[in-house]
Amino acid sequence: MRRITxxxxxxxxxITPEAIFMDRRKVLKSAVAAGLxxxxxxxxxxIPSDGEFTNVREWPESVSEEPNSWExxxxxxxxxxxxxxxxxxxxxxxxxxxxxxxxxxTGEADNTGTFTLEDILAPHTLEDRxxxxxxxxxxxxxxxxxxxxxxxxxxxxAPNSNAxxxxxxxxxxxxxxxGVRRRTLEWPYREGLTIAEAMxxxxxxxxxxxxRVLPNQNGAPLRLIVPWxxxxxxxxxxxxxxxxxxxxxxxxxxxxxxxxxxxxNVNPNVDHPRWSQASERRLGSSLFSSxxxxxxxxxxxxxxxxxxxxxxxxxxx
Amino acid sequence: xxxxxxVLTKTLVFGACIAPFVLVLLRAFGIxxxxxxxxxxxxxxxxxxxxxxxxxxxxxxxxxxxxxTKWNALVVYRRMLGLFSFFYLILHFTAYAVLDLRLAWSTIxxxxxxxxxxxxxxxxxLLMIPLAITSTRGFQRRLKRNWSRxxxxxxxxxxxxVTHYVWQTRLDLLEPLIYAAIVTILxxxxxxxxxxxxxxxxxxxxxxxxxxxxxxxxxxVPTVPEKTRPVTMR
Numbered sequence: 001m002r003r004i005t006x007x008x009x010x011x012x013x014x015i016t017p018e019a020i021f022m023d024r025r026k027v028l029k030s031a032v033a034a035g036l037x038x039x040x041x042x043x044x045x046x047i048p049s050d051g052e053f054t055n056v057r058e059w060p061e062s063v064s065e066e067p068n069s070w071e072x073x074x075x076x077x078x079x080x081x082x083x084x085x086x087x088x089x090x091x092x093x094x095x096x097x098x099x100x101x102x103x104x105x106t107g108e109a110d111n112t113g114t115f116t117l118e119d120i121l122a123p124h125t126l127e128d129r130x131x132x133x134x135x136x137x138x139x140x141x142x143x144x145x146x147x148x149x150x151x152x153x154x155x156x157x158a159p160n161s162n163a164x165x166x167x168x169x170x171x172x173x174x175x176x177x178x179g180v181r182r183r184t185l186e187w188p189y190r191e192g193l194t195i196a197e198a199m200x201x202x203x204x205x206x207x208x209x210x211x212r213v214l215p216n217q218n219g220a221p222l223r224l225i226v227p228w229x230x231x232x233x234x235x236x237x238x239x240x241x242x243x244x245x246x247x248x249x250x251x252x253x254x255x256x257x258x259x260x261x262x263x264x265n266v267n268p269n270v271d272h273p274r275w276s277q278a279s280e281r282r283l284g285s286s287l288f289s290s291x292x293x294x295x296x297x298x299x300x301x302x303x304x305x306x307x308x309x310x311x312x313x314x315x316x317x
Numbered sequence: 318x319x320x321x322x323x324v325l326t327k328t329l330v331f332g333a334c335i336a337p338f339v340l341v342l343l344r345a346f347g348i349x350x351x352x353x354x355x356x357x358x359x360x361x362x363x364x365x366x367x368x369x370x371x372x373x374x375x376x377x378x379x380x381x382x383x384x385x386t387k388w389n390a391l392v393v394y395r396r397m398l399g400l401f402s403f404f405y406l407i408l409h410f411t412a413y414a415v416l417d418l419r420l421a422w423s424t425i426x427x428x429x430x431x432x433x434x435x436x437x438x439x440x441x442x443l444l445m446i447p448l449a450i451t452s453t454r455g456f457q458r459r460l461k462r463n464w465s466r467x468x469x470x471x472x473x474x475x476x477x478x479v480t481h482y483v484w485q486t487r488l489d490l491l492e493p494l495i496y497a498a499i500v501t502i503l504x505x506x507x508x509x510x511x512x513x514x515x516x517x518x519x520x521x522x523x524x525x526x527x528x529x530x531x532x533x534x535x536x537x538v539p540t541v542p543e544k545t546r547p548v549t550m551r
Contacts, residue, residue: 068355076355084489087354137487139356184489255488274434274484276424281417283355287345290419 017070017210021144024211025128028058044122045148047099047221051213053126053146062130063299068141068284070210076283077217078135079236080184081170081177088179089217095176096237098221107167107243110158117221121207123156124148128211129204134266134298136230139281145225146208151199159195159243166198167191167248168224169240185251191235192248192262193226196307202227202300228300230264261317265308266298270317318390330394334401337368338408362412369405370478370496372398377475377503396452399471403449410442434484441477444470472507475500 048054067073079089082096101117126146134140154166172188174180180187197203204225207214214220219236226233232252242248252260259273268278279291297304318326341364344351353360376398383391418424429439448468450456457464479500483493 072355080488086356139359275432276427281356281358287357287361287416291417 017212018067021067021211025058045124045126045207046118046121047207047213053208053211053213056126056128056146056208056211059127059129062128062144063132063142065130065132065142067130067144067210072283073141073143073209074215074217078137078232079179079217079219081172081179081187081189082217083179084184090215092178093216095178096171096216096220097176098216098237101221101239103222103238104240105157105242106240108160108163108245109243110160111156120153120222124152126207131204131225131227132298132300133225133227133231133234134280134294136232136260136264136272136277138275138277138279138294139283140292140294140298141283144210145204145206146211147204147206147225149201150203150205150224151201153205154198154241157241157243162245163195163243164245165195165243165248166193167242167244168193168235168238169242170235171237171239184255186249186254187251188239189235189251190248191224191233191250193233194307195243197226200304200307202303228266228297228304230266232260233264263308263311263313263316265304265313265317266294267296267313267317268294269296270314318393323390323393327394327397330397334372334398337364337405341365358412358416362409362417365405365409365412366482369402369409370482372402372405373471373475373478374496374499374503376402377471377500381503381506400449400452403445406442406445410438434481437477437484438481441474441481444474444477448474472504475504 045055075090076086077089078086079093082089082092099117102114103117103120104114105112126148128144128146130142130144132140133143159166168191170189171177172180193203204227206219206223206225207221209215209218214223219234222238223236224234224238233250247262250260250262252264253262266277271277277294280294281291282289295301340351341361343349344353344364345357345361353364376395379391379395379398383389414420414425418428428435430436448471451460451464451467460467479493479497482496483490486493
């Protein structure tokens with residue numbers, strides 16, 4: 001599929017990542033509407049060498065709110081492997097080597113082994129998905145991720161009936177990641193989902209943001225986005241997937257079990273022990289704007305509430 | 318110190334204290350490429366609180382520094398420093414109540430009466446109010462010894478402020494604990510001095526025994542008269 005950008009349409013002053021992204025979406029929409037594009041995209045998904053994804057499908061269920069700026073999304077990050085300040089990852093993550101990259105798959109599955117990033121991406125179609133992102137610290141952003149459903153990848157490994165959970169691990173390399181020399185969290189950073197949560201269509205294996213390759217500070221080259229949970233569940237820079245029959249340990253829970261549970265669903269009715277979760281500060285709004293009330297499951301209740309029908313969400317926070 | 322020296326140095330201290338406020342304004346209005354970052358309200362609250370705490374520590378350091386260097390003149394800056402700490406504390410609370418919570422009084426009330434870290438912060442603020450009010454020379458004169466006693470609550474404010482900082486930190490306690498260590502040293506110095514002074518006055522420690530005995534016994538135990546010191550010497 002050829003590149004659908006028309007730089008002549010954008011004024012020089014507007015050549016921001018946001019402008020290119022929004023312009024491309026508009027062009028794509030009208031092209032599809034006019035029947036100019038085939039319904040399916042046939043080119044293999046891959047990390048583009050120039051950093052701009054070209055064969056990305058639009059996802060019809062994106063939130064309608066305007067995405068946060070590229071600047072905000074890429075300069076305000078929690079990635080403690082590169083420092084605990086919000087601006088540390090943007091400053092320090094340049095030492096992360098994202099190519100070559102491979103993911104080890106282990107545990108209760110027929111197709112275990114080590115897979116290169118190219119092999120992982122190739123058979124899939126990338127989508128632009130604009131999600132709400134809610135941090136446990138009670139701030140949130142609207143982020144246009146690029147990725148595909150995690151479940152589509154997991155099926156390829158043929159998890160067996162013992163695979164009740166998927167555990168995931170981040171890279172842990174003190175040479176590339178200065179922050180891991182301090183035991184702030186249990187390294188390697190690890191997270192986990194039930195197999196149902198991992199297979200849910202909303203769970204996004206993510207390779208980009210704003211139509212571009214993920215910056216290092218956002219968890220390059222491969223991360224997960226689980227939009228109905230607090231952001232720390234959306235593990236970055238994945239190097240290992242492990243199918244298991246037991247609920248896996250997660251780094252934040254190992255560090256502070258009273259404050260971070262396994263499920264960590266966004267829930268305005270269950271406060272963090274030290275601060276409220278009833279409202280959030282939406283970043284990118286003016287200095288004089290109000291906090292917004294936090295919706296159950298970060299606004300994805302319709303899609304995911306079913307998963308927790310029989311679960312006490314206060315005890316299983 | 319001559320009058321000129323005092324005016325000059327006080328102006329410098331004033332400048333150093335007002336500079337963080339100017340910087341915050343520049344950042345808030347995006348002047349000269351400065352900014353408050355992606356989460357400006359949180360950054361504003363944090364910066365103002367940190368500045369209040371920094372100046373409070375300087376205020377608490379005045380007397381130990383004075384004793385160490387024998388520069389008695391250092392005391393002339395103490396009131397300005399204390400009031401500036403209070404100034405930033407008020408701004409910090411205002412940013413939280415007005416910008417963050419938009420004067421949602423029910424939420425503010427829950428925070429300052431139920432959430433441990435905001436309770437600690439609120440107590441610190443409440444304790445600082447009488448200190449700010451009685452900071453004038455007039456009050457010093459009128460209250461005499463009681464002025465010193467009232468202003469010892471600065472120590473409690475220091476402890477509460479650091480506790481407020483520690484309790485709100487998500488995980489990385491390095492900086493908050495450094496602040497806690499500094500407060501411990503600044504207060505510890507005074508405690509040690511107090512204990513040493515008490516130890517050197519056996520009459521004070523054995524007061525009960527010395528009174529129980531006869532007049533002769535009372536004679537033998539030297540009672541050190543309470544030195545009346547001007548209220549500023551603490």
